[in-house]
Amino acid sequence: MLASVDPPEVQLAFDHTWRVPYRWVSDPDGSRLARPLDAWDQDASIFRPVVVAVGPDGGEVFRERSRDFTDRPDDEPILTAVERLGLPALPEPGPWTLDGVDPRPSERAFTPASFIPYFRAIKFNTLALSERMVDERDRDEVLTENTMAISFLDAFDAWRAEHPPRGQ
CATH class of the missing domain: 1.20.58 (Methane Monooxygenase Hydroxylase; Chain G, domain 1)
Structure with missing residues (x-):
């Protein structure tokens, strides 16, 4: 799952453009995920990139919070942590639609x-x-x-x- 401050229609447009195999959560003020994950950049009112991998028991198996919007974690440590769980691969989800929501690309996307x-x-x-x-x-x-x-x-x-x- 991915989360951003963008509204669902912008997230849906991003998904249609990039065809990512994830679903999105809209968290415009950071209260649902960003702040609880200590990933809210108060000055910019945006998420700091954060990756949290959670195992089937609900325990964290990986967490890395970036310093700012340009800082991104490398894939390898994340994939290693997830692969250690030994879980079967999930099927890639089909096209994403939201009832009553039309895609609206962001000008900054x-x-x-x-x-x-x-x-x-x-x-x-x-x-x-x-x-x-x-x-x-x-x-x-x-x-x-x-x-x-x-x-x-x-x-x-x-x-x-x-x-x-x-x-x-």
Whole structure:
């Protein structure tokens, strides 16, 4: 399950664009999930990215809360924690619809066409900035962001291979 501050119609549009195998929860003020998970960014009024994996007994098997909206956890530790549970894979859900809700894309949402230039810019800018950093800790932070951008671009290539544009 995914959660965001966006209303259901925006989440539905995102799902129709990206065809993610998850369902969404709308939490506009952070009271339902973000605040209880200590993932609410008060200044920006948005979620900080947080991943929580819960086992069948209700216990957490993984949790990582990002520092800000650009910080994302790597997939491997999450997948390792979930795979340790030894559960069978769930079938991918079918198309998502909500009674009485029509998709309405957000003006700030990534589209597949905008994804690559955005993350390429992050990739090359962070690489250039890392060369200017004097402090090693700052350089490591910038290079971590660079690694994330490369990971997103690689994942997008895989996604694109599995999801050709509709009508092709």
